[in-house]
Amino acid sequence: MKKLWFVLVASLLLVTACSKSGGEGNEGGASGSPSASQSADSPDNKEPVTLKIVNKDMPPDDPNTIKLVKAIEEGMAKQGTPIKLEIVPVQAGTYSEKLGLLLQGGNIPDLIYFQGGDYNFAVNQKILEDLTPYIEKSTYLKASLSELNKERMKSYPYLVWAAPIRAQVPVVRQDWFDKTASGKALLENPTVDNYYNFFKELKQVSGAKYVYTVAGLLPEIDVMFNQAFGLTSTWVKGADGKYVFASTTQAEKDKLDFYAKLYKEGLLDPEFLTKKWDTKEKAFYDGEAAIIAGTQGKIIDIYNTKTVGQNGESAKIMVLPPAKGAAQGYLPVDVSKESRGMAIASTSENKDQAFAVLEYMASPEGQMLDKLGIQGEEYQITNGKIKLTDKFAAWFPHFVENLENFKPAQEFDPSTPYLSEPAVKSMEMFTGMSTKDNAFVMPAELAGKWDASLAVYNEFAANYVVGKVKSEDFAKFVESWNAAGGKEVADYANTVLK
Structure with a gap:
């Protein structure tokens, strides 16, 4: 590949x-009417x-x-x-x-x-x-x-x-990365702690207002950190051997604690809840944000072209690896549909x-x-x-x-390849560090419950990161998730996953 x-x-x-x-094209007369050799159809x-x-x-x-x-x-x-x-x-x-x-x-x-x-x-x-x-x-x-x-x-x-x-990978401007002393250590050992140290230095040397920007929800930063926290698939096995929704586990809470820390220290975009895709991208091009996640391949190519066009050749982008911890990889690939x-x-x-x-x-x-x-x-x-x-x-x-x-x-022409080097690199790195998810096609009778339970998670996760809910509220969130239909979905998951 x-x-x-x-x-x-x-x-x-x-x-x-x-x-x-x-x-x-029409080879008849100038009037456009059919010639004698043309059939009516x-x-x-x-x-x-x-x-x-x-x-x-x-x-x-x-x-x-x-x-x-x-x-x-x-x-x-x-x-x-x-x-x-x-x-x-x-x-x-x-x-x-x-x-x-x-x-x-x-x-x-x-x-x-x-x-x-x-x-x-x-x-x-x-x-x-x-x-x-x-x-x-x-x-x-x-x-x-x-x-x-x-x-x-x-x-x-x-x-x-x-x-x-359509999987995303995180990217940073090459010139800003090269200014950091922690960047080399990060590439050699991209642990969560090393990423945290890199984020702090990157904000300082780049002059960016914050480091990581996302549009509304958290999957765009999850691409970097989920697997490091042990969130290796949509459904993971609990202590009793049964599958549970990964986002209701202690691993999810640990991850959200880390995101809340980034938010509190000004490393995560303070306006991430209201960001749209266009304002998110503008923040990256304008130098307000240092890291953005984009779809491997063509979107990364567009990001590179626009960043270089606005900030000069030294501002070409480079792809960052996923963090390493309990596991390492970008977000697992859903192959169910x-x-x-x-x-x-x-x-x-x-x-x-x-x-x-x-x-x-x-x-x-x-x-x-x-x-x-x-x-x-x-x-x-x-x-x-x-x-x-x-x-x-x-x-x-x-x-x-x-x-x-x-x-x-x-x-x-060698001067204008179809895809830039960062775009090719994004596809190579994703291919080498991706895994298949165990998500499945949700039956129609559970689709509404699944959507409702996801809405409960998304609201809680956003509120947790910005400090509107506290650590002790996590157990209540799990109860709400179950009550919204998550329990029925989890019961079904255990009938289809092996």
Whole structure:
């Protein structure tokens, strides 16, 4: 796997020539009417099928969204499947909540991007199509799925996400790291204590207002510390040999005590509860925060590009290892189901055409568009090589992030590799220090209880860190967690985990 990434990113990628399958455009008269040699149902004369799509990362008024949609429509028309993509806007706010309201209101697009805990309504109402038969018959999308993607789809075949496991790793500016004396000791032995000493020195030498920033909840710092405190999976065995929710154990309390210490000493973002993803990232770019967690691969690449662009070449980012203690590793990987991805509505009257969009975006031509943007804008072909432009920094894949089936016909210019060194390093380190979680697909009858119990945990953990509740309240939290439905979920966990 590592060799594959090195080959791909070391500018040995091959760029594919644009696909010529399907029609090449209207070759009739200037009026656009069919020539005598054209049949009435030739690709040039098919009426485009309108497909509605909802995706938080495709705002209708965004210039890149407009370019992407136009290019998809033109490319699919040339290949004989003319479609018109109509973007369904979502109200501002938490995407999962607003999407849920959209669907419950009866506005169900043909293509739906889900993210997070927003699919229970859709599954319960049976409005999602089983994608298994479509993918089995596909050529490109099937080839673009990793083994982990396929494993997730076995138990939950409604979402497809041809992307690396969306796991986060922590990063810091290289120039700030190099100013510390404790950094070397940290890399040699990244214990929790060594991280604490590093945080204190890092804040001092960098001039940052605080060290670690997160957006709202704690998983973005858990990526560094969970396993060190013994929180190695969602469910761990208790003293009686039965599985218990890890976040109700003494190990969780010890971790929260540590976070509370970081918060009290100004090392954890004091506004972490109200931070959103954009304000969190801005704090890092502006130098207010010293450490941020980002998704391995492309997001780390974006962080690196923007940080260097704003602060200079010496400010390139470096990936930090997870803390070492009871265990060592980034957050365990949930392989029970895709937590985000594209779905096709079972209510759609154009399911085949909707899947054709996903298949096209996984094709050689579609991947060039999805990954690189528009030739002449986000990239140029210079001296037979792909040279990315400044505009490329604002472009990112919406459909296929995996590189399994990305085989362009030209190499990347060495000065503009597809992924930067920190992005490659993030994937290597995650691959080498990740484990599989024992989370499972929650049955519909327990989904509400699970959500309610998680809400109890999230509220308590946040309040604990900021000092609104005390150490002696932990036992009451566990009781509340059980009462909210956690006990029933834990009982079920012990029937499915072995």
